[in-house]
Amino acid sequence: MNKSVRKNLIFVAVAYACLLAQPASVHAEDANYHPQDFTQPLSAARGTIAPAGSGAFYLKPEDRCDLVVKEFGWDRGECGSIDQLIFGFTPEIDNLTVEKPVSDGYVSLADWDSGDRSEEIGSIEESFKDSVKAQSQRLGQDIRFDGWLVYPQIDKGKNILYYANILNWSGDRTINISVSIFDRQGYVPIKIVPVNGNITGDDVQKIVAASAAAYKPQAGSSYFEFSSGDKVAGYGALGVLATMLGVKYGGAASAGVIALALVVLKKGAFILLLPLVWLRRLFSRKKADS
Template identity: 85%
Template sequence: MNKSVRENLFFIVVASGCFLAQAAIVRAEDANYHPQSFTQPLSAARGTINPAGGDAFYLKPEDRCDLVVKEFGWDRDQCGTIDQLIFGFTPEIDNLTVEKPVSDGYVSLADWDSSDCSAEISSIEDTFKESVKAQSERSGQEIRFDGWLVYPQIDKAKNILYYANILNWGGERTINISMSIFDRQGYVPMKIVPVNGNVTSDDVQKIVAASAAAYKPQAGAAYFDFSSGDKIAGYGALGVLATMLGVKYGGAASAGLIALALVVLKKGAFILLLPLVWLRRLFSRRKKADS
């Protein structure tokens, strides 16, 4: 897949601030979306997502594509970068995006145990701050990285890398939770928007655990199924962290820009990505009206 396409879509579910939201709601009310109750396992590219709550719903590919095209201005050939989009995944999770998996090969986690790991994470963080600053100058709005709610960490029992960072966008505090599940062929990135914008670090741990537990890799595709001769990625866990944050690190190419980024459209205009929390509430109202 063209890298620029991947770079341009991975932010539609990471925002919980509210800019230009009313306009999006008006358009969404006019759209003919068909939310599906999430009561049965959903197939993903390299696994299955099991229901974790009683009131979750999702959009089928066509509706999901219509949403990002009509509400966010994407071309239809960009729709394939999302694997699944689930709303109300648990009572604590407003929406969960499972992105298409990265298939660069088995990722070694050895660099996470190296003596200079903390220094390398600090270097990645500094680069991320510069990216945020550049986006702030580009947009004319204050966007600031206010630190980690949950510092980047790896759970080797679950084979996941995750973090929650705090961004201040125009005075609005925004929590972004990102997680990657490692498997035999690479990793599966996920973005999570919590219902509560004032979640604690303990809340994030529970949200991440619930999301990781709901995802089941295909038979033979789990991280521990690695076998001699399998393709191995040219970067380690630190490279994955950098990619999740949208910055370059060593030989790891950035698969996405920073969270809450401004998207450059073909006409050269900018559009602020709107929080899907508003659309989830809209869908919930429509489901009640239809019942």
């Protein structure tokens, strides 16, 4: 295991245990998981996700739950926040988590076209920086937000909001790619950990495009199928962006969903990215040994 990745893993596991007063252990190499070859579309809560290449694999719900309980000290009741967890989705993606969808209602994207959008995103960014700083001080670790690799943007043709930001963990560069796919009932969050921490913005665009193209909403639930009388969310796209970053904005509360690629330090209401390259390597090794 890469030394810096191991260091981050131990740090996050310990921090999570201390803040939540729950046991967290680091023993992935002793775990008995059963990776499944990802060759057919997988069902998600409000759609399906299809393979984007060869060599990918996923975990069934029980293994998925065992992993986050054993490795990160989650309660089993939190396992339901993960819809699908896929490793090696493309050669550029180490792991991809489809979270359970948010069902607050149809999200209008009108606020994204407002003249003060940049100012509002700047305000959200400052809140995120404050959270990073507070958490860094609380834990005695040098954690910094080093900016956007891909600035938050919306693709209205694909009905997605996405970004990639950079977190610096004591000199270790970590890329966090987040995509939200809007549908008739709300949106579906997807978190992506790339294999390469030094990817470019163009690389991120390709990863986002491949991920969004693989997800298909259920018949009748696409964003374009909104009908008068449907439930409408009390916030717009900027509220979704804030939720993706784990900060409050207007009527949108911070995210209540814990993704595998993220550890939520609940007392600080802040989300930290955990590099999980070692998990893919672990599973690949186990498959080779079986």
